[in-house]
């Protein structure tokens with residue numbers, strides 16, 4: 001006798017199972033889905049060198065709201081059309097080589113394939129017990145990064161979701177390593193420059209350190225921290241009875257790509273026993289090329305360091321990294337115990353990401369980094385970084401020759417600042433109009449900033465798809481737009 005006929009519990013289980021099994025597509029369904037999704041991605045990639053870097057649209061993707069989440073499934077073609085119209089068209093196209101604004105990210109296809117595999121297999125990379133191989137892969141990647149940064153074998157770290165969380169992790173490790181107690185916060189001083197990334201301010205606040213005195217050290221004309229003044233301020237603070245404990249230096253600022261004098265700063269940190277945290281979210285991977293390594297000298301003497309694979313290694317968004325010179329200090333800040341994880345303690349040959357970060361369950365982000373490095377080897381990454389650095393120098397030299405333009409400092413890395421100096425009228429207002437013209441044109445995307453009270457335009461060259469052709473096009477666009485604006489005033 002069939003029990004489901006009489007037992008309502010079994011009947012409902014059978015019924016729900018039938019619907020729940022839709023979560024598992026069969027072979028034929030998978031093949032058809034993959035074919036549609038891959039052909040969408042192929043269309044995107046096949047036109048990536050021809051589409052604009054920026055598309056200002058009236059609708060700004062609002063059509064996504066016309067299709068709310070509902071009980072009924074939607075056909076894959078219709079779903080992809082929603083994506084194309086509302087997500088992949090309006091606004092900035094970060095995958096474009098014409099993206100020269102802010103700090104560009106990457107998006108190499110090899111990482112997408114790594115993500116695909118990581119998502120299908122869904123290995124648990126948080127704990128060694130559960131995913132020993134996955135954890136070893138992430139540890140291997142951290143060791144490799146520590147090695148290229150010049151850190152000793154005692155170093156450790158964590159793959160994070162990005163540079164902001166990596167900065168937070170480094171600052172929390174510093175706080176605990178220093179043994180900073182809440183009663184001492186008001187007299188424990190932090191040293192940085194006004195060019196430090198805002199994620200540093202956020203990290204300080206989130207780490208409960210908002211009341212620490214923050215000393216903004218003056219910079220030289222190239223927007224690098226003045227190391228002599230840093231030492232003077234530390235000495236003055238000590239005399240006042242303060243506890244200097246943390247220096248935050250930049251290995252590539254967002255505004256100007258400036259690298260603070262890391263060698264001199266690390267010496268000051270050593271002598272006065274401060275923790276040196278270096279934010280290299282944008283710039284640290286330039287150690288992979290010879291020119292970059294020279295400029296980043298001293299990086300290896302920091303206590304903690306942030307480097308973002310989703311910037312300098314051209315990965316798609318979602319992967320940063322924090323490295324700490326003494327792995328134990330990161331562990332001391334983030335270790336945990338929970339009775340429901342007691343089995344994990346039986347097998348802990350190596351530290352796990354969960355021991356070194358606020359996260360437990362997390363994306364297996366190692367695979368999107370490991371796969372491209374294994375499939376390609378390091379040569380293309382080194383070459384691409386050197387190319388970006390040289391393109392910035394090339395752009396700097398070329399813009400200096402373009403009538404009416406004035407360029408900022410010779411680039412440390414791959415950001416160049418410049419502006420147009422109009423024959424008459426307000427320069428700030430002119431450059432504000434100029435950036436709007438360039439953005440509305442859309443073939444390339446540049447962003448602006450305020451530097452020393454001036455409205456400044458900048459190019460940040462870091463997308464792996466940016467080559468000389470893009471830079472020549474950018475120079476032409478700037479020349480053409482500035483000329484037209486100049487004629488209209």
Ligand SMILES: *Cc1c(COP(=O)(O)O)cnc(C)c1O
Nearest residue numbers: 103162163164197199254281282
């Ligand atoms: C991008 C950036 C950050 C923040 O990193 P996210 O990955 O965006 O969170 C921090 N510092 C610098 C210098 C950056 O360029």
